[in-house]
Amino acid sequence: MSIAVRGVTKRFGDFVALDDVSVAIAGGSLTALLGPSGSGKSTLLRVIAGLEEPDEGKVLILGEHATGLPPQKREVGFVFQHYAAFKHLTVRENVAFGLRIRKRPKGEIRGRVDELLELVQLNGLAERYPAQLSGGQRQRMALARALAVEPKVLLLDEPFGALDARVRKELRTWLRRLHEDVHVTTVLVTHDQEEAMDVADRIVLMNEGRIEQTGKPRDLYEHPASEFVMGFVGPVNRFDNSFVRPHDFEIELEPDGTSREGIVKRVVHLGFEVRVEVALPDDNEIWIQLSRERTEDLDLEPGRSVFIRPEKTKVFA
Amino acid sequence: MRARYGLRFAALTYLTLLLVLPVGLVFYRTFQHGLEPVWSAMTDPDFLHALWLTLLIALIAVPLNTIFGVACALVLVRQRFRGKAVLNALVDLPFALSPVVVGLALFLVYARTGWFGPWLDAHGIQIVFALPAMVLATIFVSLPFVVREVVPVLREIGTEQEEAAWTLGASSLSTFRRITLPAIRWGVTYGVVLTTARCLGEFGAVSVVSGNLIGKTQTLTLHVNNRFQAFDLVGAYTASVVLALLALMTLFLMNLFRKETPRVHSGPRRDEALR
Numbered sequence: 001m002s003i004a005v006r007g008v009t010k011r012f013g014d015f016v017a018l019d020d021v022s023v024a025i026a027g028g029s030l031t032a033l034l035g036p037s038g039s040g041k042s043t044l045l046r047v048i049a050g051l052e053e054p055d056e057g058k059v060l061i062l063g064e065h066a067t068g069l070p071p072q073k074r075e076v077g078f079v080f081q082h083y084a085a086f087k088h089l090t091v092r093e094n095v096a097f098g099l100r101i102r103k104r105p106k107g108e109i110r111g112r113v114d115e116l117l118e119l120v121q122l123n124g125l126a127e128r129y130p131a132q133l134s135g136g137q138r139q140r141m142a143l144a145r146a147l148a149v150e151p152k153v154l155l156l157d158e159p160f161g162a163l164d165a166r167v168r169k170e171l172r173t174w175l176r177r178l179h180e181d182v183h184v185t186t187v188l189v190t191h192d193q194e195e196a197m198d199v200a201d202r203i204v205l206m207n208e209g210r211i212e213q214t215g216k217p218r219d220l221y222e223h224p225a226s227e228f229v230m231g232f233v234g235p236v237n238r239f240d241n242s243f244v245r246p247h248d249f250e251i252e253l254e255p256d257g258t259s260r261e262g263i264v265k266r267v268v269h270l271g272f273e274v275r276v277e278v279a280l281p282d283d284n285e286i287w288i289q290l291s292r293e294r295t296e297d298l299d300l301e302p303g304r305s306v307f308i309r310p311e312k313t314k315v316f317a
Numbered sequence: 318m319r320a321r322y323g324l325r326f327a328a329l330t331y332l333t334l335l336l337v338l339p340v341g342l343v344f345y346r347t348f349q350h351g352l353e354p355v356w357s358a359m360t361d362p363d364f365l366h367a368l369w370l371t372l373l374i375a376l377i378a379v380p381l382n383t384i385f386g387v388a389c390a391l392v393l394v395r396q397r398f399r400g401k402a403v404l405n406a407l408v409d410l411p412f413a414l415s416p417v418v419v420g421l422a423l424f425l426v427y428a429r430t431g432w433f434g435p436w437l438d439a440h441g442i443q444i445v446f447a448l449p450a451m452v453l454a455t456i457f458v459s460l461p462f463v464v465r466e467v468v469p470v471l472r473e474i475g476t477e478q479e480e481a482a483w484t485l486g487a488s489s490l491s492t493f494r495r496i497t498l499p500a501i502r503w504g505v506t507y508g509v510v511l512t513t514a515r516c517l518g519e520f521g522a523v524s525v526v527s528g529n530l531i532g533k534t535q536t537l538t539l540h541v542n543n544r545f546q547a548f549d550l551v552g553a554y555t556a557s558v559v560l561a562l563l564a565l566m567t568l569f570l571m572n573l574f575r576k577e578t579p580r581v582h583s584g585p586r587r588d589e590a591l592r
Binding site for chain 2: 049050052070071072074076077078080082084085086087088097098101102143145146148149
């Protein structure tokens, strides 16, 4: 195990940010700490980095006890949501910072920085100041800076949170490729389930200071352990006492004995996919995801009476 | 359009009447009878001693208040503890208190009849009517400037840059020197300029504790007052002009210093730092 967190509790006044959390993160993996705001995911990351001291519990990095160690001694790379760029230093000086602290020879620093700038595609911008870079460029600089000291683990705290949607998607793809090249154990904090599913090979889903479920993205989607997990990793409808994904409904124009009648309220075309909102007699409203072809075949429009049947349902105790 | 010009006229008139005119008049009066009387006033040993004393006091008070000011700002912004609000209010006390009262307070503590008086007397240490009390008084009245300039800048920059430096292996001291200090340097500079100006111009508190001994404990401001009372107008004007020039020089040095560190050419940083 690259990182092991054992029974960590962290309180801020009366607020319990982490409640007896234990988690193990495999070497070389790219793990997402996913959860809504206030779930404790950032606090957990900061505890691993040594930026927060846990009230109880232990942190091990590569098998060594790190709990009492200050952040300087943990050899972790940390990337912040708002870049934390050193504004008075150039891109080159920013990336070289950790190496200069370690008093490496000048020539070696220069070579290593050039290598890293190439890796994050910032060569040519070395002499600029952070204020002269775009958000995406600043965050890549921050990544190069964190990687420069060859950290044991790389910790990213909502790294794309401050970027616009397009750049965010680009950087995700780029981060995945970077991880394939560099292969350092990486933990990424995000509140965006799509981002977690897209980037990570493992997801640790947190809620209210506790871990709800850990697993591969697909496992969480297909075998959610709780109502919270099911609702958080994808859209969900409540159908009687069970939960159904919007794409797990069958919709027909004639009754077939097991189906239930409803009235179409709205039909929203979202390109390939169509979102159909149906009102059931018990005042419950659900939405169903259909392909465009299927919608056209059924000739769905508001006011029309339809018969729906859930294909896959999930019941939680 | 008209309202804009009206506003400008009002502002400029106000400045002219209250600032430019009086200061200009002092300059004019100083050189009214040529350079000869000015020269003799400037070579007067009492004047020279007062000038030296003023600079000496500033030279002690400004660095001390700079170091204390930055430390105090760091504590106020970065730490949480009981009584922080009290400390915060206390820093502003010199702004609120009349300098004469400050002088009187120091007098009560350090004079021969004061709290520490007997002890100090027994050990042959003279505070009141000597340099130490004058430095203390000056430090007291000029204390808030660096703190008040640095606190908002520290709030603005936040802690992320420092945390990033820690994770990269920089010690607390190294982080302060390499990250925090460069980030707050405009706030510090501005605070230092204001502190210096306040130190040079201090009159009330120093006048109480100094005893105003000519050629011994007389600063430039006291010298101006002294000459004025003695109807030596040229002497008073000359010393005033020197004080004004010292203040101008401080401002000029700050601007020079700013130009010599070009670092960031774009972005709002510079204004941020001064906010």
